[in-house]
Amino acid sequence: MTPAALAELVRTTAVDVLSARGVDTSVLPETVTVERPRNPEHGDYATNLAMQVGKRAGVAPRELAGWLAESLAQRDEISSAEVAGPGFLNLRLAADAQGAIVRDVLTRAEEFGSGDLYAGLRVNLEFVSANPTGPIHLGGTRWAAVGDALGRILRAQGAEVTREYYFNDAGAQIDRFVRSLVAAARGEEVPEDGYGGAYVAEIASEVLRREPGALDLPEAERDEVFRRIGVGLMFDEIKRSLHEFRTDFDVFFHEDSLHSSGAVTECLEQLKESGSLYHAEGAWWLRSTEFGDDKDRVVVKSDGAPAYIAGDIAYLRDKRERGFQLCLYMLGADHHGYIPRLKAAAAAMGDDPDSVEVLIGQLVNLVRHGEPVRMSKRAGTVVTLEDLVEAVGVDAARYSLVRSSVDSPVDIDLDLISKHTNENPVFYVQYAHARLSSLQRNAASLGIARGGVTEADLGLLTHEREGDLIRTLGEFPRVVRSAAELREPHRVARYLEELATAYHRFYDSCRVLQPGDDQPGPLTIARLQLCEATRQVLANGLSLLGVSAPQQM
RNA sequence: GCCCUCGUAGCUCAGACGGAUAGAGCAAGAGACUUCUAAUCUCUAGGUCGCAGGUUCGAAUCCUGCCGGGGGCGCCA
Numbered sequence: 001m002t003p004a005a006l007a008e009l010v011r012t013t014a015v016d017v018l019s020a021r022g023v024d025t026s027v028l029p030e031t032v033t034v035e036r037p038r039n040p041e042h043g044d045y046a047t048n049l050a051m052q053v054g055k056r057a058g059v060a061p062r063e064l065a066g067w068l069a070e071s072l073a074q075r076d077e078i079s080s081a082e083v084a085g086p087g088f089l090n091l092r093l094a095a096d097a098q099g100a101i102v103r104d105v106l107t108r109a110e111e112f113g114s115g116d117l118y119a120g121l122r123v124n125l126e127f128v129s130a131n132p133t134g135p136i137h138l139g140g141t142r143w144a145a146v147g148d149a150l151g152r153i154l155r156a157q158g159a160e161v162t163r164e165y166y167f168n169d170a171g172a173q174i175d176r177f178v179r180s181l182v183a184a185a186r187g188e189e190v191p192e193d194g195y196g197g198a199y200v201a202e203i204a205s206e207v208l209r210r211e212p213g214a215l216d217l218p219e220a221e222r223d224e225v226f227r228r229i230g231v232g233l234m235f236d237e238i239k240r241s242l243h244e245f246r247t248d249f250d251v252f253f254h255e256d257s258l259h260s261s262g263a264v265t266e267c268l269e270q271l272k273e274s275g276s277l278y279h280a281e282g283a284w285w286l287r288s289t290e291f292g293d294d295k296d297r298v299v300v301k302s303d304g305a306p307a308y309i310a311g312d313i314a315y316l317r318d319k320r321e322r323g324f325q326l327c328l329y330m331l332g333a334d335h336h337g338y339i340p341r342l343k344a345a346a347a348a349m350g351d352d353p354d355s356v357e358v359l360i361g362q363l364v365n366l367v368r369h370g371e372p373v374r375m376s377k378r379a380g381t382v383v384t385l386e387d388l389v390e391a392v393g394v395d396a397a398r399y400s401l402v403r404s405s406v407d408s409p410v411d412i413d414l415d416l417i418s419k420h421t422n423e424n425p426v427f428y429v430q431y432a433h434a435r436l437s438s439l440q441r442n443a444a445s446l447g448i449a450r451g452g453v454t455e456a457d458l459g460l461l462t463h464e465r466e467g468d469l470i471r472t473l474g475e476f477p478r479v480v481r482s483a484a485e486l487r488e489p490h491r492v493a494r495y496l497e498e499l500a501t502a503y504h505r506f507y508d509s510c511r512v513l514q515p516g517d518d519q520p521g522p523l524t525i526a527r528l529q530l531c532e533a534t535r536q537v538l539a540n541g542l543s544l545l546g547v548s549a550p551q552q553m
Numbered sequence: 554g555c556c557c558u559c560g561u562a563g564c565u566c567a568g569a570c571g572g573a574u575a576g577a578g579c580a581a582g583a584g585a586c587u588u589c590u591a592a593u594c595u596c597u598a599g600g601u602c603g604c605a606g607g608u609u610c611g612a613a614u615c616c617u618g619c620c621g622g623g624g625g626c627g628c629c630a
Contacts, residue, residue, distance in 0.1 A: 039573070048572060051610080061610085085573050086610060131630085171630045283628055294555070294626060301628040308630045333624050336557050362558070362623075404566065408559065409623070425578065431592050442589055486569055494567055497577075504593055513589045531589095553592070 001077050001097040002104060002474050003045065007032045009075070010047055010068070010089075017067045018057065027056040034091070036471060040464075043082070043090030044098070044471060051087040061087025098467065099458025099526070101474040105533035106453045113476045113540050117484055119158035124319050125151050127330040128242070129166040132234045133177040133195055134377065136241055136385040138364040138412060143330050144385065145401040146361065148247040149489035149545045150330075156544060157484040162324070164251045165242075166315065169231060170259055171308065178223050181207065181230045185215055190378055197380025203233050241385050245394060246546050258314045264306050267314040268299065276348035286313070286344050291353060293340035312338075313345040320351060328487070329358045330406075336360045359487055361406030367413045383414070392424070395547045399426035402545055403493035425497050426547060429538065432500035434553040435507065436535035442513060443528055448520045450528045460526045465506040469534060472502040476537050480544065489545065496541045503534050 001009075011032040018025045029052065034045040050068065054061035068089055069081040077097035082090045105112045127147030130140040151161045168174075180194035184204035190196040207229045208214060214225045239252065258264050268284070271277045277284045282302035286309065289296050298307050319327050327346075331338060339360070343353040366373040366383055375382045388397045391414065403425065404410050443450065461470060475495065483491040512527045514520070520528075539549040 033570090035572090037573075038576080042573065046573085051572075055610090088573065168630070173630055281628085285628095292556080298628045303628080305628090307628065311630095333558065335625085337625050339557085360557075360624095365623090408566075411565075413565095427592055428578085431590080435590055435593085438590055446589095482569070488569080490567085491569090494577085497567095501577085505595095507589085508585095508594045511589070515589080553590080 001093060001100055003034055003478065006045055006091070007034045010034060010049060010072070013068060013071050014049060017071050021067065023057050023059065027053045036475070037090070042084060042088070043092050044467065045091045047089050050089060054087060065089045095462045096459030098470050099461050101470050102458050102530050102533045103453045105473055105536055106529060109536060110540060112536065113480045114156045115158070115477060115481050117157040117481055118154060121159045122323055122325045123154055123159045123161045124164055124324040124327045125154070125161050126164045126166055126328065130238070131168050131173055132231055132238060133173050134197065134382065135199055136238060137375070137382045138366060138388065139332055141385040141388055141397070142361065142364050142401045142410065144242060144245055144247040145398045146406055146489055147330050149402050150487055152544045152546065153480060153484045153489055153492065156480055162251060163249045164253055165249045167235065167252060167254045169254050170256045170311065174227065174231060178227045178230065181226045182222065194378060196378050197382065203230050206233055245385055245389065245398070253315065255311050258311050258318070263318060264310050264314040267317050268306065268310060271348055286341065286348060288340045288344040290347070291340035291343040293344070297341055309341055312342065313348070316342065316345050316356070317349055320349060325355060327356050331358060331360055333360055333362050359406065362409040365409055365411050367411045395430070396424050396426050399493065399545065399547050400424055403490050405488065405490050429496045429500045429542065430550050431553055432503050433535060433538045433542070433549045434551065436531050436538070437551040439512060439531055440535070446513065448513070448524065448528070450532060451525050456526045456529045457522050458526050458529065460523050461530055463510055465509045466530065469502045469506045469530065472499050473533055473537050476541065492541050492544050496538060499534070499537060
C-alpha cells in the first residue's frame with residue numbers, strides 16, 4: 001500500500017468515523033498527509049490529522065485519534081494503529097500490504113515516480129543563456145545541471161517542456177568581444193573592458209585561418225568578418241560543451257533575430273498603442289513598480305533606440321505567441337532585479353504575471369586552499385564547464401551541482417574536487433545501482449528466475465531493513481512531485497542518497513542469494529524482486545538528474 | 554539607504570506547506586571483509602538551529618526587530 005493509498009484510507013475512515021458520531025465532516029482537509037516518522041517507535045507512518053481538525057471538530061485530538069485507531073486497526077492492511085503524544089496516530093502496515101509497493105514499482109518500471117501534476121501544461125524553461133562572449137563558466141554550469149534536471153522532472157509530471165537558451169548576441173558586449181578578437185589577431189593586448197583567455201586567441205586565429213586577409217580589410221568590414229565567424233565559433237563551442245555535459249536545448253534563440261525581424265519594433269508599437277507603456281521625459285516606460293521594482297524602467301530611450309529590456313519583452317511576447325502557459329527563467333542572484341521587470345512585461349501584454357516565474361539561484365564560488373579565488377573575464381582566469389568536467393567527469397560535476405538547493409551558494413574547491421575522492425555522494429548512489437545490477441547478473445548466471453510480479457510472496461519481507469527499504473521506495477513519487485512543484489531538483493538527489501543508504505543497510509543484513517541453493521526459496525524470489533525494484537527507482541532517479549546509472553563500477 | 558538571499562555539528566550541506574528526542578556526508582576515534590561488489594556496514598563523539606522578542610497545544614520552519622556574509626539598485630547590455 002502506497003503512502004497515497006494509506007492517506008486516502010485514513011481520510012475515508014475519518015469521514016466514516018466522524019459521521020457515525022454526528023460530527024460535521026467538512027472540517028477534514030482535502031488531502032490527508034501521512035509522513036514517515038523519524039523515530040521508528042512512532043510506527044511506519046504517522047498522521048497528525050486529529051490534531052489538525054480536533055479543535056474545529058470540537059473533539060479532543062487524542063479522543064478523535066482514538067476513534068480513528070479503533071477503526072483502522074480492523075483493516076487487514078493495518079497491523080497496528082496507536083495514539084501517541086498530543087494526538088498523533090501511529091500506523092504500521094501489514095507486511096503483504098506494504099510489499100505491494102514493490103509490485104507497484106515493478107509494474108510501472110520506468111514510469112514509477114512519474115505523475116500527472118502538470119499534464120499537458122506547456123512550459124518554456126529558459127536557462128543558462130550565458131553571453132556568447134566566452135565559454136560557460138561555473139555559474140552557468142550550475143544552471144545547466146539544475147535546469148536540465150528540472151526540465152526532466154517537469155516532464156515526469158506530464159508537462160510539455162521546451163528547453164531554451166537565449167543568446168544575447170546583440171549589443172555592446174558583442175562589440176567588446178569582436179574588439180578583443182581583433183586585438184588578439186593583431187597580437188595586441190586585451191582591450192579595456194575586453195575578454196582575455198586562451199579561447200579568444202584560438203578563435204581569432206581560426207577566423208584568420210578561414211579569412212586570411214581579414215586584418216587587411218577596412219575596419220567595418222574587418223569587424224563584420226570577425227563578428228560573423230568569431231561569434232559563430234563561440235556559439236558552436238558553447239553548444240558543444242553543453243551537449244557533452246548532457247544538456248541539450250530544444251531552441252537556441254538569438255536576441256539579434258528579434259531586432260532584425262522587426263519583432264522588437266512591432267512589439268513596442270503595440271504596447272504604446274494599448275497604453276501599456278507610458279511616455280515621460282522623452283522616453284517610454286514600463287510600469288515595473290507595480291511589481292515591486294524600485295522605479296519604472298525605460299523601454300524606449302529618448303533617442304528612440306530600444307533599451308535592452310525591449311528585447312526581453314519582445315522575447316516574452318514571442319514565447320507567448322508560441323503558446324507557452326508558463327515561462328520559467330533561471331537566473332543568477334545578480335539578476336534578481338529582473339523579476340519585477342519580467343512580471344511587468346507579462347502584465348503589459350495582458351498576461352497573468354504568474355505565468356512568468358523567475359528562479360533565482362546563488363552564485364558559485366571558487367575556492368582554493370580554503371581561500372576564495374577571484375575570477376576575471378579580462379584576465380581569462382575563469383573556470384569553465386569544461387575545466388570542471390575535465391577534473392571530475394560529467395556525472396560527478398552534474399551531481400555535485402544539483403544536490404544543493406540553489407538558494408545556497410556552492411563552493412567549488414578545485415583541489416578537493418580534482419582528488420577523485422569519494423567524498424562526492426554520486427559514487428555512493430551509483431555504487432548501489434552497480435551492486436544491484438551485479439546481483440541480478442549473478443542470479444541470472446545461477447539460473448534463478450526473478451519471476452513475474454504475481455509470483456512472489458512479498459509478505460515475506462518482514463525484516464526491519466526490508467521494511468525500511470520498501471517504505472523508502474514508496475516515497476519516490478511524492479519526492480518527484482514536490483521537486484517539480486517547488487522547482488527543486490536537489491530533492492531528488494537527497495532522496496537517492498537516502499534510498500542508497502536504505503539499500504546498503506538492507507544488503508548488509510539480508511542475504512539475497514543463498515550459496516549452493518539451486519532451488520531458490522520464496523524469500524529469495526521476494527528479495528530479488530525488492531532488489532530489482534530498488535535498482536529501478538535508483539535508475540529512474542538518476543535519470544531525472546541526467547546522471548548515469550552504471551551496471552558496474 | 555532600499556530590495557533579494559543566506560546564517561543548522563570542526564567542514565560541506567539537508568530539513569517546502571508549523572509536529573514527537575534537529576539529520577546526512579566528510580573529517581576524528583573504535584569495530585566488521587574465506588564478500589550475493591568493503592566505493593559498504595556497525596558503534597562513539599560532536600548543536601545556544603546567528604541574536605532577541607512575538608504568534609500557539611507545539612517554531613530550525615511563520616511574523617517583527619537587530620547582527621553577520623553574498624548579491625542587486627543606469628535612458629549599460
